[in-house]
Amino acid sequence: MDDKVFTLLEKMYVEMQGMKQNMTTMESKMTAIESNMTTMESNMATKHDIVRLENKMDTNFKALYDGLKLNTEKLYDVETRLGSLEDKVEKNELEIRVIKGAN
Structure with a gap:
């Protein structure tokens, strides 16, 4: 019986290892x-990093929009x-034609 117990304990020890x-x-x-x-x-x-980037992008977009508006x-x-210059040129051309036609 002692051999069987010893063998069983030995198997249990190996399994535990x-x-x-x-x-x-x-x-x-x-x-x-x-x-x-x-x-x-x-x-x-982090959320803080994302908010910071969003704020920076918002500022950049505002600057781009302001530049586009300008x-x-x-x-x-x-x-x-x-348009004003074109009107003046047309008026001057007409005056030149009238002056040349008077001669």
């Missing part, structure tokens, strides 16, 4: 996973002046 090795392996894998998650968390943008106003001014 295998389980202990498996646990050690699992612990090392869990440590690696935790390390990867910590790295990923540190690389992720360009549009200047273009309108140039078109108005060009």
